[in-house]
Amino acid sequence: MSEIYRWQQEIWSKLMRNRQFLGHALLLKGKQGIGKYDFARQLAKSLLCTAPMADHEACGECLSCGWFEHDSHPNFYLVMPEALAVISGGSGEKEEGEEKSGSASAKKSVSQKISIEQIRKLTDFVYLTGHQSGYKIILIYPAETMNTASTNALLKKLEEPPENVLFILITHQAQHLLPTIRSRCQQISMPIPDVESSVAWLQQQAVSDPEGKLAAAGYAPLSALLLDKGEYAAHYEQFIRHIAHPKQFDPLMLAGALQQTSLSTVVSWLQKWCYDLVSYHTTGKIRYYLKQSQAIQALSEQISLVECVRFTRELYIKQQLSHHPLNSRLFLEEMFITYAVMMRKE
Ligand SMILES: [Zn+2]
Structure with missing residues (x-):
């Protein structure tokens, strides 16, 4: 399932009406478990889609959408801590609820941080690989897991943004990002659905006791889903x-x-x-x-x-x-x- 969540429709339309607002770097911020990651992926997919629909959502049928769905789009680059990449297999369907581990952290050495090497590799992505002519999108999730060295390396890239590249940063804790990073991004506060919409969505997902689980998950619907x-x-x-x-x-x-x-x-x-x-x-x-x-x-x-x-x-x-x-x-x-x-x- 890969639609825009109902509580995100308004912010989606707003962004699509003012696409110049996207600039070269976006920061999606808000509490964990409200669907920021899925939103960012939909945004990337639609910007790369060669035949977007009237509401600007990705068509899901073109070659670009096909690549995207198979995690093989040459112009899309995902940066996340190794620990997250292991559980999501790179595709990260709805794992936003948690940075958890399960079998992942059974491997003790798996990093919870985004390393400077991961940020350095972006240079190759931007200048050497992919379709040179097309738009390139880099998704960094969650941005607060960058250490000091990787933050500084990213900052340099944001200071001299490469052409035709959009950085999408996602953070659950914007206060833990350097102010210089925040100020170089268009910041978007992602909506938190009200209790009623969250419960309705959880019911659609066949979650038992949706009210109880939503409350226990701190009123974040995607986290509540994980409790089921x-x-x-x-x-x-x-x-x-x-x-x-x-x-x-x-x-x-x-x-x-x-x-x-x-x-x-x-x-x-x-x-x-x-x-x-x-x-x-x-x-x-x-x-x-x-x-x-x-x-x-x-x-x-x-x-x-x-x-x-x-x-x-x-x-x-x-x-x-x-x-x-x-x-x-x-x-x-x-x-x-x-x-x-x-x-x-x-
Ligand atoms: Zn498409």
Whole structure:
């Protein structure tokens, strides 16, 4: 399935009406799991299509569209961390929800970062390969995974943009990009669908309990889809089972079970959980784990608010650290032990 999501139609039409707005570099920004990656691919496909339709969407039938669908378009270049490329097989259908890993990070050496070599290779793409005459598109996803060296290398290219090349950068965390990168791009804030449209879309995808999963995914529909099936969903359920019963839960075992899942994802699950504990304790409201309201209610009565707020702050720092390569098992063990100790105090 490769359409523009309904919540993106307006921004799509706006961009298509003002194509000069595209310039030579676009930055699509917005939270993870709302379809930015799919949008960027549709945009690239339609710009490369030789017979676009009236609404400027790609025809899906021409030679160019065929190449694009088989990930072999000579004028399209995708740059992403190795860890993502492994799971998406390069094509990246709907993997935007997560930078997760599964079998991918079982290979410990797989990089979570975009390297300077990857950016350097763009020079060959721009000047040596592809159809010299045609438009060339470079997609960088997610841009915040560039390290300092690769960011600087890209910056040089953006300062002297090659002709007929469009850079599309995607970021979940625009604040982590250098201001000089941001200022050289046309920035587009990608829309977040409202709850109603998200639930309707999840229902179309045959997701069970769409409301509950949407809330648990922080109201990002593509992330909610991931919670429905497969290994990722199984890990998530395992997490909930343990975390909701802190008296019985074994931090070391859970850390072992989840070490193949992206650290950033696991931290965000626990962040949302603690948010709900604090929120229920202070306001009686639950934002994310609607299905676990009973457990949250019971636990929130036991917690020390001060400690829970302090732990929530620690998780925020953990979230930043989770993007750097380290021993994921130790990282998770430490985090879960702290949680268990905090919850067993009373
Ligand atoms: Zn076409």
